[in-house]
Amino acid sequence: MIKLHSLTHLTMTLYNLEFDDFEEFLLKLCSPLQLFDAKIKSRDRSYLNADRWERFISQNMTSLIRFTFRYSDIIDDEFELTFYHSLINRFTSSFWIDRKWFFKLFIKENELIYSIRPYQYVSRDRKLQI
Structure with a gap:
């Protein structure tokens, strides 16, 4: 794998990639x-483990300033709530709040969408966006 020592911004869209493989890929980037933006559609719900993200970012992405994350969970006949769904409230811990990275969960058609976005201030005439 090519090491990209000067890469500072990365945007990825991933389909059906296990979180373990995703972490391994990011570690190999060095x-x-x-700035990191990830959009993920996968049945691997370990992406919803806020504590795992916190550990990974704290240990391996120490220069990270802006984090944008979007995980889509398909609602179909195979959908089941898992242990990881119970962990989503951890995305509101001080780790996330201190960095001004805010969690949002919404439903769009047949998807549950879990989103982490940085706080954004919009000028006087516009609404506050999170």
């Missing part, structure tokens, strides 16, 4: 990422 990059001081400052």
Whole structure:
């Protein structure tokens, strides 16, 4: 794998990739990422483990300033609530709040969408966006 030591911004859209493989890929990049944007559609619900994300970011992405994350969970006949669904409230811990990365959960058609976005201030005439 090519090491990208000067890569500071990365945007990825992933389909059906296990979180373990995703972490391994990011570790092999050896990059001081400052901005990271990930959109993920997968049945691997370990992506919803906020504590795991917190550990990974704290240990391996120490230069990260802006984190945007979107995980889509398909609602179909195979959908079941799992242990990981019970962990989503951890995305509101001080780790996330201190960095001004805010969690949002919404339903769109046949998907549950879990989102982490940075706080954004919009000028006087516009509404506050989170």
